[in-house]
Amino acid sequence: MIQQFSRSESVENMIISGLNDSVGLYTVPTDIQKDIAKSWLQMLGPSFQNKNFQQLSLGQQRMVMVARAMVKHPPLLILDEPTIELDDENSRLFIDMVKAIAAEKQMAIMYVSHRAEEDLQPDKVFELIKTENGFTGKVRVPEDI
Structure with missing residues (x-):
């Protein structure tokens, strides 16, 4: 699934896309969506801030994908x-x-x-x-x- 995302997708947008169950974003994120993503970015740590998803190591990408899955509290x-x-x-x-x-x-x-x-x-x-x-x-x- 990781390969389906754009190389320029930010980590924040990756997390937000989990709220929409989409590969990428097709609407402008709301402030609430951004706040949710920011809380997960804080949990992930500073090395994830202001990064594109494809810049991350494989382990970091998997952590982002878990955060993406968790945003809807399954x-x-x-x-x-x-x-x-x-x-x-x-x-x-x-x-x-x-x-x-x-x-x-x-x-x-x-x-x-x-x-x-x-x-x-x-x-x-x-x-x-x-x-x-x-x-x-x-x-x-x-x-x-």
Whole structure:
């Protein structure tokens, strides 16, 4: 999805476009929309201010896409292999953002990964176990992990 956005799209406009479920902006953003984007930009940090989306690293782009998804306060956030192709530092920054969202928002987060993320403290883990006939699943709680 990242490739569908204009190279000159600002990070602020990327976040605002999440309010409209659009790829890019087709109307002038309202002051309320700008304020919402600014609050997410503050959470993301100063390195995201006044930048074009394509100037960001892959890890930073993924963080912006999560902010874009969160602007409408969804009840569920699904993250499918979000740290794939990220180095350890960008993975840690991404995980820190997910933890901050989990601490502040009343929502469920489904985090799908093939690798154990040391810094994540999930309420439950659904583990797929390979069997002769395919796969079976097991729900585990942190005490079992």
